[in-house]
Amino acid sequence: MVTKEIVKLLSERLNISQRQAKDLLELQVKAITSHLQRRHNIITRDFGTVGIKEVPARRAYIPSEKILCEIPAHQKIFFRAANKLKELVKSWRPS
Amino acid sequence: MSAAAHINVYNGTLLDEIIHEQKLSRELVKRAAREIFVIIKEGLVRDGVVRINHFGSFKLKRMASRKGRNPQTGESITIPGHAKVIFSPCKALREMIQPIHPKPIPIPSAEPTQIKKNVKRVAVQSIPELIPEPALLKIESEATTFIEPVSEDDTQGKRKTGGHEKLIYFGIATTIIAVVAMKSMPNRVEILSTSINLPPVAQLQEKPVVGSFTSPVMDVELAAQPESEPEQLQMGSTQSEIQKEESASSTEMVTVTTFDEPTSKIEEVVIEPVETSAHAMTEVLTPAPVVITQIQPVNNFFFTERPYKLQGGNSLWRLSKNFYREPLYWPHIFFANADTINNPDKLREGRTIIMPTLEGEPGSLTFNDREKIAEGYFLVYTFYKESGHADAFFALLEAKRYSAEVVERKRHTLTLSAVENILLDQQKVVANL
Numbered sequence: 373m374v375t376k377e378i379v380k381l382l383s384e385r386l387n388i389s390q391r392q393a394k395d396l397l398e399l400q401v402k403a404i405t406s407h408l409q410r411r412h413n414i415i416t417r418d419f420g421t422v423g424i425k426e427v428p429a430r431r432a433y434i435p436s437e438k439i440l441c442e443i444p445a446h447q448k449i450f451f452r453a454a455n456k457l458k459e460l461v462k463s464w465r466p467s
Numbered sequence: 468m469s470a471a472a473h474i475n476v477y478n479g480t481l482l483d484e485i486i487h488e489q490k491l492s493r494e495l496v497k498r499a500a501r502e503i504f505v506i507i508k509e510g511l512v513r514d515g516v517v518r519i520n521h522f523g524s525f526k527l528k529r530m531a532s533r534k535g536r537n538p539q540t541g542e543s544i545t546i547p548g549h550a551k552v553i554f555s556p557c558k559a560l561r562e563m564i565q566p567i568h569p570k571p572i573p574i575p576s577a578e579p580t581q582i583k584k585n586v587k588r589v590a591v592q593s594i595p596e597l598i599p600e601p602a603l604l605k606i607e608s609e610a611t612t613f614i615e616p617v618s619e620d621d622t623q624g625k626r627k628t629g630g631h632e633k634l635i636y637f638g639i640a641t642t643i644i645a646v647v648a649m650k651s652m653p654n655r656v657e658i659l660s661t662s663i664n665l666p667p668v669a670q671l672q673e674k675p676v677v678g679s680f681t682s683p684v685m686d687v688e689l690a691a692q693p694e695s696e697p698e699q700l701q702m703g704s705t706q707s708e709i710q711k712e713e714s715a716s717s718t719e720m721v722t723v724t725t726f727d728e729p730t731s732k733i734e735e736v737v738i739e740p741v742e743t744s745a746h747a748m749t750e751v752l753t754p755a756p757v758v759i760t761q762i763q764p765v766n767n768f769f770f771t772e773r774p775y776k777l778q779g780g781n782s783l784w785r786l787s788k789n790f791y792r793e794p795l796y797w798p799h800i801f802f803a804n805a806d807t808i809n810n811p812d813k814l815r816e817g818r819t820i821i822m823p824t825l826e827g828e829p830g831s832l833t834f835n836d837r838e839k840i841a842e843g844y845f846l847v848y849t850f851y852k853e854s855g856h857a858d859a860f861f862a863l864l865e866a867k868r869y870s871a872e873v874v875e876r877k878r879h880t881l882t883l884s885a886v887e888n889i890l891l892d893q894q895k896v897v898a899n900l
Binding site: 396409439450458 | 508
């Protein structure tokens with residue numbers, strides 16, 4: 373599923389035009405990303421949490437180059453699925 | 468700025484922002500938000516992947532069953548196979564969160580293979596010191612003593628081919644046989660293989676005797692031998708003996724003494740076996756040339772100094788935790804950037820600071836680390852004292868915990884109350900911090 377399909381389904385269910393549906397989707401994404409930029413965790417009920425976590429510096433070995441590296445501390449976007457979403461996709465198998 | 472702030476999609480600020488921006492009805496925006504996530508769920512179950520522009524993609528991944536353990540009871544359990552939701556943000560979002568993704572920094576000093584090679588080379592380098600100078604074969608008698616140093620060129624080739632000590636003993640054995648043969652002939656030594664024309668006895672030079680010898684030692688220059696192989700003739704003691712000396716300096720020496728009475732004339736002197744044995748000995752004992760390579764010093768610091776550009780949400784406490792694994796070392800950063808950072812509690816985004824070196828690991832700091840952290844705490848104390856912070860004195864106590872010397876060095880500049888003086892004296896330096 374891609375953005376276009378989401379917009380189409382959204383317009384059908386809300387009885388609005390696809391342009392409006394697209395605007396609503398973009399607004400939603402924009403609002404979420406702006407909060408992520410401010411290091412907020414975005415919680416969606418029965419779906420999950422999107423947020424930013426800080427990964428501390430660590431040492432790693434690169435087997436192909438046979439060298440020891442230090443990976444500096446950095447920030448990472450994470451998604452934690454809610455229990456209901458986990459239950460929903462539990463029995464999913466790739467077709 | 469707190470990273471733990473939670474924003475609900477269906478209520479609160481996020482919804483208000485959208486409504487305020489587009490002047491839409493609250494109910495429509497709320498319904499749209501709900502429907503979007505319902506559609507994403509349906510898309511995940513249907514296709515296994517949902518891609519949203521300028522945000523990212525949600526994917527499902529099938530995980531195989533595996534064995535696990537119940538953390539509460541410790542029982543071994545089997546976790547059944549299931550699907551897992553994975554979110555991968557788009558590049559624009561990733562760059563928005565972290566504009567420059569840090570690349571891994573190689574640590575050349577910690578490469579295990581190079582270290583092993585260096586250790587081997589060190590072991591080889593120590594060999595030439597132990598191996599002696601080219602061996603000398605010395606034969607002493609009342610009348611004659613041969614000292615035949617052998618050139619290094621002859622000896623190096625044999626060493627490369629891997630000579631053994633057996634050859635030394637072989638040489639000694641042949642020498643003994645020769646001496647026995649000489650002893651059987653009173654006052655005369657004849658060697659058939661080579662003949663050396665000796666100068667007249669009048670040319671012999673007298674030398675003082677060293678040690679317990681009573682008779683003079685005489686050197687004879689042999690005309691038949693080239694300059695590269697000089698031979699010396701010395702007079703020795705009166706008893707027959709064969710000695711092999713392996714001194715601490717590892718100089719090989721064989722002493723052969725013959726003749727019961729001292730002789731004043733030497734007509735023919737040569738020892739065929741001696742020549743061969745001498746060569747054998749020296750060939751074995753001379754070391755092969757070893758290439759000495761300089762070993763570079765290994766930098767085993769826990770953290771090496773590097774610049775860091777401050778970002779939103781950074782604090783010295785968090786930076787110290789991320790880079791040094793211990794947040795309490797944050798004054799170390801403050802001390803290193805005293806010119807850049809005016810207030811340790813308020814960092815300016817976009818400025819580049821230096822993350823200083825930490826030599827020891829957290830919990831086992833070196834002397835330099837402790838000094839610098841103590842200096843940092845002292846700097847924090849002075850800053851807090853000037854700004855009227857209530858907990859300024861605790862920074863001074865921390866400084867003494869890391870290094871008492873730093874505090875004692877600067878104590879005369881402080882204006883402490885009586886209670887503070889007592890508390891500071893009671894503060895002890897902790898070994899492992």
